[in-house]
Amino acid sequence: MSLPPVTATRHASWKIWENPIFARYCCSRLRARGLGIGLLLTVLIAGFIVAMANSIALHSRMNPADAARTGIIPLLMLQGVILFVLGTAQVAGGMTAERDEGVIDYQRLIPMSPLAKVLGYLFGLPVREYVMVLATLPFTAWSLWRGQVAWETWLPLYGVVFTSGLLYHFTGLLTGTVARNRRWAFLASIGLVFCLYTIIPQIANFGLVFFKYLTITPVFEESLAGLLPSSASAAVKFGQQLAPTVKFFNLDFSEAVSTVFSQGGLILTFVVMLCRKWRRSESHLLGKLWACGFFVWVQLLLLGNALPLIEPGNLFPSRAFMRMVSIRPGWAPAPYEAVAMAGIYGLVTLLLIFLLGGIITPSASRQIQGWRRARKQGASALPRLSDAATGFWAVLFMALTGAFGWFLFTRGLVESRWFPGHVVPLSTLAYFAGVMIMGGLGFQTLLEAKGGRVVVFTAIFAGVVPLMVGSVLGAIPGHFIPLAAWLGGISPVSMPFYAVGSLLSLSELPAEAARAVPRAFHFWLLVGLLLTIWLTIKLWQVRKAMAESVLAQPADLAVSVPAGVS
Amino acid sequence: MHVNGASPEASTAPPAIDIRYLRVDYGDFVAVDDLTLAVPGGEVFGLVGPNGAGKTSTFRVLTTLMEPTYGEVFLDGVDAFEDIETARRIVGYMPDLAPVPTDLKVWEFLEFHATAYGLGSSVQRRDRVAECLEEVALTPQRNSWCKELSRGQTQRVVLAKTLLHRPRVLILDEPASGLDPLARRDLRNSLRKLAQQGATVFVSSHILSELAEMCTSLCVMNRGRLLASGSVDEVRHQLGSTERVLTATLLGRCGEAAEWISAQSGVHEARIIGQQVIFGFKGSDDAQADLMVGLVGLGIRVRAFEEKRSSFEDILVEVAETNRRS
Numbered sequence: 001m002s003l004p005p006v007t008a009t010r011h012a013s014w015k016i017w018e019n020p021i022f023a024r025y026c027c028s029r030l031r032a033r034g035l036g037i038g039l040l041l042t043v044l045i046a047g048f049i050v051a052m053a054n055s056i057a058l059h060s061r062m063n064p065a066d067a068a069r070t071g072i073i074p075l076l077m078l079q080g081v082i083l084f085v086l087g088t089a090q091v092a093g094g095m096t097a098e099r100d101e102g103v104i105d106y107q108r109l110i111p112m113s114p115l116a117k118v119l120g121y122l123f124g125l126p127v128r129e130y131v132m133v134l135a136t137l138p139f140t141a142w143s144l145w146r147g148q149v150a151w152e153t154w155l156p157l158y159g160v161v162f163t164s165g166l167l168y169h170f171t172g173l174l175t176g177t178v179a180r181n182r183r184w185a186f187l188a189s190i191g192l193v194f195c196l197y198t199i200i201p202q203i204a205n206f207g208l209v210f211f212k213y214l215t216i217t218p219v220f221e222e223s224l225a226g227l228l229p230s231s232a233s234a235a236v237k238f239g240q241q242l243a244p245t246v247k248f249f250n251l252d253f254s255e256a257v258s259t260v261f262s263q264g265g266l267i268l269t270f271v272v273m274l275c276r277k278w279r280r281s282e283s284h285l286l287g288k289l290w291a292c293g294f295f296v297w298v299q300l301l302l303l304g305n306a307l308p309l310i311e312p313g314n315l316f317p318s319r320a321f322m323r324m325v326s327i328r329p330g331w332a333p334a335p336y337e338a339v340a341m342a343g344i345y346g347l348v349t350l351l352l353i354f355l356l357g358g359i360i361t362p363s364a365s366r367q368i369q370g371w372r373r374a375r376k377q378g379a380s381a382l383p384r385l386s387d388a389a390t391g392f393w394a395v396l397f398m399a400l401t402g403a404f405g406w407f408l409f410t411r412g413l414v415e416s417r418w419f420p421g422h423v424v425p426l427s428t429l430a431y432f433a434g435v436m437i438m439g440g441l442g443f444q445t446l447l448e449a450k451g452g453r454v455v456v457f458t459a460i461f462a463g464v465v466p467l468m469v470g471s472v473l474g475a476i477p478g479h480f481i482p483l484a485a486w487l488g489g490i491s492p493v494s495m496p497f498y499a500v501g502s503l504l505s506l507s508e509l510p511a512e513a514a515r516a517v518p519r520a521f522h523f524w525l526l527v528g529l530l531l532t533i534w535l536t537i538k539l540w541q542v543r544k545a546m547a548e549s550v551l552a553q554p555a556d557l558a559v560s561v562p563a564g565v566s
Numbered sequence: 567m568h569v570n571g572a573s574p575e576a577s578t579a580p581p582a583i584d585i586r587y588l589r590v591d592y593g594d595f596v597a598v599d600d601l602t603l604a605v606p607g608g609e610v611f612g613l614v615g616p617n618g619a620g621k622t623s624t625f626r627v628l629t630t631l632m633e634p635t636y637g638e639v640f641l642d643g644v645d646a647f648e649d650i651e652t653a654r655r656i657v658g659y660m661p662d663l664a665p666v667p668t669d670l671k672v673w674e675f676l677e678f679h680a681t682a683y684g685l686g687s688s689v690q691r692r693d694r695v696a697e698c699l700e701e702v703a704l705t706p707q708r709n710s711w712c713k714e715l716s717r718g719q720t721q722r723v724v725l726a727k728t729l730l731h732r733p734r735v736l737i738l739d740e741p742a743s744g745l746d747p748l749a750r751r752d753l754r755n756s757l758r759k760l761a762q763q764g765a766t767v768f769v770s771s772h773i774l775s776e777l778a779e780m781c782t783s784l785c786v787m788n789r790g791r792l793l794a795s796g797s798v799d800e801v802r803h804q805l806g807s808t809e810r811v812l813t814a815t816l817l818g819r820c821g822e823a824a825e826w827i828s829a830q831s832g833v834h835e836a837r838i839i840g841q842q843v844i845f846g847f848k849g850s851d852d853a854q855a856d857l858m859v860g861l862v863g864l865g866i867r868v869r870a871f872e873e874k875r876s877s878f879e880d881i882l883v884e885v886a887e888t889n890r891r892s
Contacts, residue, residue: 024674028674101665102661
């Protein structure tokens with residue numbers, strides 16, 4: 001007697017309306033009781049905003065079109081809070097709740113493609129928030145129609161609101177998938193959205209313009225003049241004439257296109273990460289090839305958005321500040337601005353290598369699994385791009401690419417018309433490569449050869465403590481600055497600043513540090529590189545021992561992890 | 567220890583569950599150590615062991631929810647980690663503590679899974695949901711919230727969910743916990759019925775007597791290692807315990823009988839309680855029969871002669887205690 005067959009069909013990922021996970025959340029999150037209260041509150045607040053704005057505007061003798069426009073931005077803020085804050089928190093919290101309750105295992109086993117599962121959660125978890133935003137749209141539509149706002153103004157803005165919402169929801173989904181605790185996932189996702197609107201734009205002010213496009217701010221600022229009453233929009237238009245326009249490698253894109261392009265790449269990367277996690281929960285978030293591609297893409301965006309703004313001077317922070325008051329005739333950026341911006345570029349590149357290197361570096365158990373699998377398939381080596389393969393080559397590629405991007409950025413700044421007579425010699429590229437290899441590859445080899453615990457201790461005692469002690473000593477009046485410079489140089493994260501401070505002719509270090517910083521830089525760079533070479537040799541020995549251990553034994557024998565690998 | 571769950575008949579069909587050299591490490595802790603096991607199709611196979619024995623880790627690997635440190639798993643001949651999609655269609659998994667979503671009703675939960683498994687049209691899905699609810703005797707609770715169900719009812723809902731797509735291999739982690747005796751009997755019958763239909767059921771439990779009644783064969787794990795496998799009696803023998811407690815109910819002359827019994831080989835701790843002589847005995851079945859013949863031969867009138875073997879629970883408690891001490 002055999003089991004009666006069950007006919008089973010697969011779900012197409014793009015048919016979101018047929019997605020069982022989406023349908024499941026429509027069922028649970030759109031129940032009359034919960035949705036009713038949410039909808040009622042939303043409609044009340046949206047109605048109040050529009051009515052109040054119109055009432056005040058009419059009382060101020062505005063014409064009806066201007067009066068209608070006064071409600072648009074408050075409505076946009078309400079929609080932002082619902083979609084970005086509540087929606088993201090719901091996605092992160094809901095995903096963690098699935099894991100907390102244990103039902104996520106059921107979803108892992110159901111025969112849907114990883115992409116279908118990701119899309120089901122992405123649109124299903126915040127479905128109530130989408131409905132709440134939809135409920136505010138009639139008020140927005142009325143304000144736009146009555147305010148005679150051109151579609152060229154509102155369409156890109158609402159398009160970017162949607163893509164930004166997707167980006168933040170993906171962030172929440174990823175946080176919820178990775179974070180172990182529901183409360184932490186909720187807080188982390190809210191914190192990320194908060195950072196995107198407060199901290200990230202500050203980085204954009206220091207030359208890394210790309211980060212600005214992860215928010216709706218550029219498109220919002222571009223659309224602002226068309227959304228405000230005519231009296232206010234004149235002032236905004238004047239301000240916009242002073243504001244820089246984005247030119248990705250001199251291609252004159254609109255802010256909306258740039259934003260969608262920047263966010264699109266990140267969304268795609270999040271999709272890849274989540275699909276990998278759904279396919280196999282033990283998988284790395286990114287494969288080696290994708291990590292390298294992502295790194296190159298970020299470098300391209302950083303350079304493409306920044307380099308065209310150097311010649312007009314719009315990249316420099318002092319210019320951005322001056323724009324708010326009035327630009328002095330004969331304004332020129334200070335040399336220290338260029339040095340600091342070059343240092344920040346190097347630091348952000350190094351941090352990105354840490355992040356991606358951490359993602360793609362295999363643990364000892366992952367490597368053993370890979371070797372066992374290779375042996376099972378009759379191979380004598382690991383596939384180069386598999387999770388179990390070493391992350392060494394990918395990180396080396398990123399270090400060299402990052403150094404090259406950093407060099408281009410620095411040369412663009414220093415050799416611009418603002419600093420005549422200054423050049424960045426090609427030897428600087430070698431130094432920059434040294435800094436990236438020392439920091440990035442040192443981190444990667446340490447992680448792969450010795451494990452995460454050793455990396456954490458190293459990060460504390462070689463990365464953070466020297467910086468803290470150096471800062472304290474440097475703040476004491478007296479002769480401690482050289483000592484502080486030597487101590488601070490131990491930390492790999494200070495190296496990009498030491499490099500630009502030591503190598504650029506623009507650098508104007510204080511007299512007390514002028515001798516110590518270059519010496520410390522050269523000394524610690526040499527030490528760091530020697531340590532990295534030693535760690536690379538150790539890593540190769542460990543990997544070789546592991547491979548021999550697995551490949552040499554018959555399949556039925558246990559394999560012990562070589563000593564020294566955690 | 568490498569064993570087969572039961573002696574397979576002369577058949578070329580691959581075992582329904584084939585585990586080879588399985589090892590699961592959590593950092594330095596070895597949860598499953600070199601486990602090799604083959605379970606033929608149509609078996610109700612039990613996995614017994616104290617907490618921390620490695621049962622749940624084994625099940626999570628079997629269901630492809632966790633990749634082992636090494637080792638291989640084949641489900642109906644399919645390499646579970648080379649062809650995860652097919653393996654997941656073959657298997658039905660009911661985890662320990664059987665979680666359910668708190669925001670769905672019973673029918674919504676089952677309908678969601680029926681849709682996710684693509685089980686035909688909406689009418690076919692509804693019929694299948696009703697069938698599975700009937701199977702676990704939960705039809706009256708169809709419209710209840712999952713969060714409002716009792717522990718036993720929750721177990722049954724998850725069992726219904728597990729049965730929806732008619733899996734060929736059922737992995738049930740502690741399915742009987744929280745069930746009342748009636749529900750346990752129903753569960754036992756359901757599993758037997760599934761096995762008769764060709765499904766293979768791999769089930770773990772702490773209710774060992776239940777497992778012994780439910781399973782055609784079983785294995786015992788402890789500290790990640792397989793200790794014994796086979797039928798209940800075979801397992802008892804493999805674990806080395808043939809000791810039993812015998813009770814002779816007599817009509818008088820209890821002191822004389824106790825004295826004689828104590829002098830026989832294999833007997834220890836004979837004591838008199840009322841008209842009964844109770845004593846421990848370790849020996850063959852023939853030797854045990856000789857004891858009765860001897861008593862009768864002495865002219866002692868024996869009203870009853872009862873045997874109580876060490877229970878399976880006793881054996882496992884002993885194993886667990888030994889572990890704790892070591």
